Amino acid sequence: MRSRVIHLINPKTDSLTTRPLYFNRALYSPLAGLLAVAACIPRDRYEVVLTDENIETIDFDLKADLVGISAMTSYVNRGYEIADRFRAKGVPVVMGGVHASFMPQEALRHCDAVVIGEVELVIDKLLDDLEDGAVRGTYKSDKLHPMVGMPMPRYDLLKKHRYVNKTFVQTSRGCHQGCTFCAEPLMNGLKFRYRPVEEVMQEMENCGSRNISINDADFFGTPDRPKEVMRALKGRGFRWQAGVTSKLANDDRMLELAAESGCTMMSIGFESISRSTLKSVHKHVNRPETFAALVEKIHSYGIIVFGLFMFGFDGDDTSVFDETVRFNREAKYDACAYSVLTPYPGTLTWYEMKRAGRIVSFDWTKYDQGQVVFRPAQMSGEELRCGQARAYDDFYAWSSIASRFPLSGPRRRAQWLIYNLFMRKGARTDRIESVPAPTPEPDVAPMPPILPVKREWRAAVLEAAGGGPGPHLS
Ligand code: B12
Incomplete structure (x- = not known):
């Protein structure tokens, strides 16, 4: 019997392809990651709720056992705000997607856990930890998924009438x-x-x-x-x-x-x-x-x-x-x-x-x-x-x-x-502030989930990260 709720959220992004433009529809929305995450969650144990903030508002009162947030770099700050609000209510938050994968230490200031790279091979551990009340730190598989037998993305969660490409x-x-x-x-x-x-x-x-x-x-x-x-x-x-x-x-x-x-x-x-x-x-x-x-x-x-x-x-x-x-x-x-x-x-x-x-x-x-x-x-x-x-x-x-x-x-x-x-x-309609003011640089360095192949680039990455955390797939 289902007893737990996992709330997956795509934060708002003010991009020209995502903002709903005609007939209340967006041309695209970057939801593939969350549909893939939802696919890995056993349906008999969890109910999954999907919110795409580009087309709907987030219900911060929704009683969830876990909130999962996906973000590219341009909307990760909104992702962090959402994470902070849920955590202030005592709901554990996990983040994933490209930005958190490259900057897990930054993301961990706003959430309990980060999935670095693909979710498919770490989801079991994440859900086990959720059951034990121990979702924290980084989750990263030491190998890439062979892409055989991948679960079907949860298209049923998508409000299809709100997108051109769905x-x-x-x-x-x-x-x-x-x-x-x-x-x-x-x-x-x-x-x-x-x-x-x-x-x-x-x-x-x-x-x-x-x-x-x-x-x-x-x-x-x-x-x-x-x-x-x-x-x-x-x-x-x-x-x-x-x-x-x-x-x-x-x-x-x-x-x-x-x-x-x-x-x-x-x-x-x-x-x-x-x-x-x-x-x-x-x-x-x-x-x-x-x-x-x-x-x-x-x-x-x-x-x-x-x-x-x-x-x-x-x-x-x-x-x-x-x-x-x-x-x-x-x-x-x-x-x-x-x-x-x-x-x-x-x-x-x-x-x-x-x-x-x-x-x-x-x-x-x-x-x-x-x-x-x-x-x-x-x-x-x-x-x-x-x-x-x-x-x-x-x-x-x-x-x-x-x-x-x-x-x-x-x-x-x-x-x-x-x-x-x-x-x-x-x-x-995209005419926003064009050349932003200088800001201080982040105090944590990015670390790609996979190190570059070329030796000089590997060295540059590791040097920038001060030796850098491992392990990394090659
Ligand atoms: C297809 C694609 C698009 C499509 C998205 C379609 C869609 N519906 O998703 C479209 C055309 C809309 C698009 C647009 C843009 N894109 Co694009 N896109 C891609 C591409 C090639 C694949 C993304 C994808 O579908 N992946 C498939 C899913 C299954 O993989 P995933 O998202 O990585 O998710 C996995 C894990 O990350 C993890 N995961 C993801 N989220 C979460 C959340 C939780 C809670 C957990 C636990 C795990 C988890 O689990 C998933 C399954 O393993 C990537 C390249 C890449 N490697 O990501 C670029 C990429 C994501 N795009 C990028 C960019 C820059 C853009 C644009 C800004 C381009 C532009 N000039 O407009 C826009 C932004 C749109 C916006 N709304 O803001 C960059 C982002 C860089 C960054 N650091 O932010 C990438 C990485 C390419 C690049 N140039 O480096 N994009």
């Missing part, structure tokens, strides 16, 4: 790219772990929607595996979208299978139209000279291209904004996101900038890729933020939307419009 299926974890600004390789490793295709299909068939977002860091990371998944997807009537890298998105067989199996959109981290910039951040896979032809090719398969770009790299000067947008408009990207480079704690960019004394604000709320928390190399912070805002204005100007609109061909026009309207409105 299913987040992971077919793999890990990534072969070691991009310096990204947390993925230090959270999930540089090797792919794959879920068995039949388990992926089972999840998709039972998630309650035929529109699927594949949440892999890089669905097209290797040549054969995505083809297996796409062959299995064929004929089932799904529409799906995924984040992929540019190299294998150029493979006709891959695109053919994608189109045949229901792919409607690919999000691709192009990041920059400068090859030397891409090299400097270890995104070796991207070749800017191929970008325009790639967009055209993907279009020819009826698939929308959502281009993800970043501004503020050391090679960027003030010409980067107009040049990038001109390129994006001419190549007829369907949608673009322009992020400000952000040194997330524990990433290689963080250590580089920290060593050079270039990080200005350590206020995590500002780490939303819309504000400038560091000193750019070739422009002022103000120029970077204004340039980013101008890029959004230009790319989502009505004239640009009209000239890029797919009047003919098989791309889905309704989906195209939804993305353009959400991004246009989100970017325009």
Whole structure:
């Protein structure tokens, strides 16, 4: 018989894709982590309540035996406030997700326990400790989950009518790219772990929607595996979208299978139209000279291209904004996101900038890729933020939307419009304080769940952490 309640909370995040924008719906909400946590909790012993503060208010009076909070860096401060309130009422709190995984010592000032990295292999110990009234400290598995037999995410807990994208299926974890600004390789490793295709299909068939977002860091990371998944997807009537890298998105067989199996959109981290910039951040896979032809090719398969770009790299000067947008408009990207480079704690960019004394604000709320928390190399912070805002204005100007609109061909026009309207409105309402004031740095150093492979980076991480706590997976 169920006797205990676990309250899982996603704190509010003021991001342009998350804030409910049209018809009371958010474009996305980052709930995959909590649905995975809920999946691991035995249903016969616990009732799970899920609150996404982006769409509803938190019931602080709910009688829970444990509160679990997930957060990225930009909304971890709100997570800490929530944790403090529940703990003041005597409710134990556990935190997880990317920020707490990289900064467990900081998080432990606000909660009783932190899960570092994946929850699946430590949940039993956590729940045993809950029964014994002994939930405290860090929980970290000494190995990564093989991704076989993973429990089905609890889609039944989701208020589906409040999101445009409501299913987040992971077919793999890990990534072969070691991009310096990204947390993925230090959270999930540089090797792919794959879920068995039949388990992926089972999840998709039972998630309650035929529109699927594949949440892999890089669905097209290797040549054969995505083809297996796409062959299995064929004929089932799904529409799906995924984040992929540019190299294998150029493979006709891959695109053919994608189109045949229901792919409607690919999000691709192009990041920059400068090859030397891409090299400097270890995104070796991207070749800017191929970008325009790639967009055209993907279009020819009826698939929308959502281009993800970043501004503020050391090679960027003030010409980067107009040049990038001109390129994006001419190549007829369907949608673009322009992020400000952000040194997330524990990433290689963080250590580089920290060593050079270039990080200005350590206020995590500002780490939303819309504000400038560091000193750019070739422009002022103000120029970077204004340039980013101008890029959004230009790319989502009505004239640009009209000239890029797919009047003919098989791309889905309704989906195209939804993305353009959400991004246009989100970017325009996103004008917050652009260059935050300096703040003192945190007194605890981040520590990635997985140490970097390269010896010099390992040394830099350990040095910054003063020797650092172990053990770490390699
Ligand atoms: C898919 C994805 C998205 C999707 C999310 C879709 C969704 N519904 O979840 C979308 C497109 C919305 C998205 C948006 C953004 N994202 Co994103 N995203 C990812 C990606 C590639 C995978 C996340 C995912 O789904 N993981 C699957 C789940 C199952 O894994 P998980 O969340 O890690 O959860 C596991 C553990 O952490 C743990 N856990 C998690 N929460 C909790 C809670 C408790 C209580 C416990 C015990 C355990 C626990 O258990 C889970 C299962 O093992 C990650 C990369 C990564 N490695 O995390 C980046 C990542 C999380 N994103 C990132 C960023 C920066 C963003 C954006 C700011 C980008 C932008 N410019 O807009 C926005 C922010 C949106 C917002 N609302 O604030 C960064 C965050 C860095 C940081 N330190 O904060 C990451 C790490 C990528 C990177 N660049 O480094 N993202």
